[in-house]
Amino acid sequence: MASEKITSGGKPIAMLKVLNPFHIWALGVGIVLVGEFMGWNFTVGKGGAYASLIACWVIGLLYTCVAMIDSEVTSTVAAAGGQYTQAKHLIGPLMAFNVGLYLVMAYTMLCAADALVVGDLMKSGAEVMGYANLDTKPFVVLTVAFLAWLNYRGVFATLTLNLVITFLAFLSLIVLFFAVDPLHQGVVLQHQALLTDLPYGWIGVIASLQFGMWYYLGIEGTCQAAEEVRSAGRSIPLGTMGGMMTLLVAATITWFVATGLMPWQYLGQAVTPMYDAATLLGSSQLQLMLFVATAFAAIASANGCINDASRAWFSLARDRYMPVFFGAIHPKYRTPYRSVLFLVPIAVSFAFTGLLDQVITFSILSGLLGYTFMTFNMIKFRKMWPLGSIHRGYIHPFHPIPAITLLTLCCATYFATFLGYGASLLSIMAFYILASIWFVVRRYKYVKRADQFTMPWPRPKGY
Amino acid sequence: MKKNYSPPKQGMLGQIFDTVLVLVLVYASLMFPLLFKAAEKAENAAAVAAAAVKSTWESLGQNAIQQAQWIKLGYDPEKAATLINSRFDYTIDPMMLIVTIVVVAGYFMFMLKVSDKQYREVIAEKFDN
Amino acid sequence: MGFWDIIVYVAWSLSAVMLVWMVVDSFMISSQYDEEYLMSSREGGEDDVVHGVHLEEGNQ
Numbered sequence: 001m002a003s004e005k006i007t008s009g010g011k012p013i014a015m016l017k018v019l020n021p022f023h024i025w026a027l028g029v030g031i032v033l034v035g036e037f038m039g040w041n042f043t044v045g046k047g048g049a050y051a052s053l054i055a056c057w058v059i060g061l062l063y064t065c066v067a068m069i070d071s072e073v074t075s076t077v078a079a080a081g082g083q084y085t086q087a088k089h090l091i092g093p094l095m096a097f098n099v100g101l102y103l104v105m106a107y108t109m110l111c112a113a114d115a116l117v118v119g120d121l122m123k124s125g126a127e128v129m130g131y132a133n134l135d136t137k138p139f140v141v142l143t144v145a146f147l148a149w150l151n152y153r154g155v156f157a158t159l160t161l162n163l164v165i166t167f168l169a170f171l172s173l174i175v176l177f178f179a180v181d182p183l184h185q186g187v188v189l190q191h192q193a194l195l196t197d198l199p200y201g202w203i204g205v206i207a208s209l210q211f212g213m214w215y216y217l218g219i220e221g222t223c224q225a226a227e228e229v230r231s232a233g234r235s236i237p238l239g240t241m242g243g244m245m246t247l248l249v250a251a252t253i254t255w256f257v258a259t260g261l262m263p264w265q266y267l268g269q270a271v272t273p274m275y276d277a278a279t280l281l282g283s284s285q286l287q288l289m290l291f292v293a294t295a296f297a298a299i300a301s302a303n304g305c306i307n308d309a310s311r312a313w314f315s316l317a318r319d320r321y322m323p324v325f326f327g328a329i330h331p332k333y334r335t336p337y338r339s340v341l342f343l344v345p346i347a348v349s350f351a352f353t354g355l356l357d358q359v360i361t362f363s364i365l366s367g368l369l370g371y372t373f374m375t376f377n378m379i380k381f382r383k384m385w386p387l388g389s390i391h392r393g394y395i396h397p398f399h400p401i402p403a404i405t406l407l408t409l410c411c412a413t414y415f416a417t418f419l420g421y422g423a424s425l426l427s428i429m430a431f432y433i434l435a436s437i438w439f440v441v442r443r444y445k446y447v448k449r450a451d452q453f454t455m456p457w458p459r460p461k462g463y
Numbered sequence: 464m465k466k467n468y469s470p471p472k473q474g475m476l477g478q479i480f481d482t483v484l485v486l487v488l489v490y491a492s493l494m495f496p497l498l499f500k501a502a503e504k505a506e507n508a509a510a511v512a513a514a515a516v517k518s519t520w521e522s523l524g525q526n527a528i529q530q531a532q533w534i535k536l537g538y539d540p541e542k543a544a545t546l547i548n549s550r551f552d553y554t555i556d557p558m559m560l561i562v563t564i565v566v567v568a569g570y571f572m573f574m575l576k577v578s579d580k581q582y583r584e585v586i587a588e589k590f591d592n
Numbered sequence: 593m594g595f596w597d598i599i600v601y602v603a604w605s606l607s608a609v610m611l612v613w614m615v616v617d618s619f620m621i622s623s624q625y626d627e628e629y630l631m632s633s634r635e636g637g638e639d640d641v642v643h644g645v646h647l648e649e650g651n652q
Contacts, residue, residue, distance in 0.1 A: 337617060
């Protein structure tokens, strides 16, 4: 049999280019939107309701910078792996290895958290229907297994599903907004009575920046689809910027509705604040809608995370940064199927550690490290290949102001993480430092040097 | 002109080992902060126990509308008191802050430096040969 | 056995079926296709629009 194996016939295998800007929007917004249904409200606990709104906009600015920078670089360096490939071409192998790890860790851990949410929703659903203590484990596993299966079988169906359920979840927020009679204060919304001064002062505002990332974390994952989207140079900036606008609207609506209904001390620790908001309105239809929407948002997020994490892991393997075995593409479905499969047990095990706090902190911090990298990345990109030296699909305005703003806001968010999770911060940094040392000492010897540079560009200035 | 670097091929066993190693590192860094958490929890429990006096909406500083929303959410003053009285501690330990800044900044500096060295090698091989 | 017990079993079995299907499929692919072919994808693919064009050779 071995002699009859099917070979290339000279033509290399490639992923399918089937996606359009709407899929990109769905990938980006799908990952994030669950954050509007839960998680964002921890900002309220950290610093009060106004702190949460400030965090929403300040971190919104951070992500607008991220989206601008990312759009320019990705429209030029379009490859699966996204920021990882950018790092490889602009900063160097060790940075690229780290960025690849940030992506894999941020998305795999977020996927675990999403699956846990689905499990918990099933449990509370069962409780409402009169069955206490439902075991959540089978639903956590089912979520991950089903989405991995979908991802394994092809990217088009995967992201089309995301498009549908993300859109429905977003729609539910709009419906909720109109249901609270937003123009008439005091009828349903009680902002005057519920909003208080900053309970911790301005330090609370800074502290809330960490969970403020929850409003948008994952939007930058859009560039992982670069090898599967038609005309990436146009679609990715379009999908990402459109996604960012959707999220800014959704985040502001979310804050407005929730803080007009719940005292901040409750909101700051609520597990499913939007569902609670619907409960307070006393309409069982709204309750059901928010229940389903929360589940959809969590599933869409887990789905996008599997998509992005597997592309990042695949790209690391394709360059031999990680074991080359994972760099295979399925000949029929054209997906990085081994990476998809490999991440299933990992995501499930993260979900079952019972360390949700830790897992989420790891995810957020990995994202933050990635944004910090983007600032160096952008500055070097304009220096090494000045405007005009290569064709860029999109050029963002006001350089270097977005990069500098981004770096400043990243520093503030590190400080926020230090305030809330100092020990975790150091422990996670220790992981990346050890992994870096391991890469330099042991792993980099398996990597082909010149092959890492794949863009048809002229020699960079200064090298 | 230097000869291109040609890497060794890694066997299956090595690949498995490398994969497992990364996973072990991840789990270790997830577990590590638990050591600190245990001590913190004991302190918190003591603080909550100390604050357990009879609460009313007035003593908790909740106005009429806030009270109404708490009640709709299924809370009485006793239950709400735990949420209202638990507060984050934002005192900054300057030593820890300095250590953290050094670690994060040092990490990025180390990374940029090593990356730059490796990058020059890549560019040299790509464009010189 | 109540409704929810059945749901739990269904969830476990569905997960198992999908996982087993993926594992079996990936083994079948490995046995049918040449490893070199599966690994032959190249970064950036063969896209035309995306990649930068050298100024010297390209437009302008």
